[in-house]
Amino acid sequence: MKLLHIDSAATGAGSVTRELTSAIVARWQDAVPGLKVSYRDLDSAPLPHLTGPVLAKVDQAVAEAGEQALTQFLDSDVIVIGAPMYNFSVPSTLKAWIDRVAVAGRTFRYTENGPEGLAKGKRVVIASGRGGLYGDDSPADFQEAYLRQVFGFLGVTDIEFVRAEGVAYSPQHRADALAGAKAAIREPLREAA
Numbered sequence: 001m002k003l004l005h006i007d008s009a010a011t012g013a014g015s016v017t018r019e020l021t022s023a024i025v026a027r028w029q030d031a032v033p034g035l036k037v038s039y040r041d042l043d044s045a046p047l048p049h050l051t052g053p054v055l056a057k058v059d060q061a062v063a064e065a066g067e068q069a070l071t072q073f074l075d076s077d078v079i080v081i082g083a084p085m086y087n088f089s090v091p092s093t094l095k096a097w098i099d100r101v102a103v104a105g106r107t108f109r110y111t112e113n114g115p116e117g118l119a120k121g122k123r124v125v126i127a128s129g130r131g132g133l134y135g136d137d138s139p140a141d142f143q144e145a146y147l148r149q150v151f152g153f154l155g156v157t158d159i160e161f162v163r164a165e166g167v168a169y170s171p172q173h174r175a176d177a178l179a180g181a182k183a184a185i186r187e188p189l190r191e192a193a
């Protein structure tokens, strides 16, 4: 089994979502002997934004980096993603990665019956960090709702959110939110939801 661990927080060692992704990956390593883990840090090694020249594959090295991100995603059974809320959405580095893995004909396609996701059978676990409090259904949430939409569109039906929110309210809020999120990490080998 292969697990892809992705971080995108720009906040370095004190990051809430980095701490959560580490805890989630450790749980998977404990549960699955021989689990192959690959790591991608989108903050220290971001992919370029999807501009016209990138889309047109003008630069071969950039094109290869995008293809490698796509094949790494396709090759993974489990994808653990650290996704802090930045300006109500996800970090632009994470968006740039999504722009390279959401590719027509590879991870989705349109048919006469509408769109079809091609990245089926994967599990996606999102470590969600938020400074404020939004809960499950806030109209201001373009972070978790966006990620659910994108991965659902690609055919992923098993998406777990491990959420620490309200972390900017006070140090105590942050500590409580982190502890609550860690306690809420689900059993890796549970049946799909």
Ligand SMILES: Cc1cc2nc3c(=O)[nH]c(=O)nc-3n(C[C@H](O)[C@H](O)[C@H](O)COP(=O)(O)O)c2cc1C
Binding pocket: 009, 010, 011, 014, 015, 016, 017, 018, 084, 085, 086, 087, 088, 089, 129, 130, 131, 132, 133, 167, 168
């Ligand atoms: C650039 C930036 C933008 C942010 N925007 C929001 C926001 O729109 N809403 C919110 O609730 N928190 C916002 N926050 C707070 C983060 O979501 C919160 O601190 C989260 O835990 C960050 O995760 P991290 O510690 O892994 O970086 C923002 C933080 C940063 C650095």
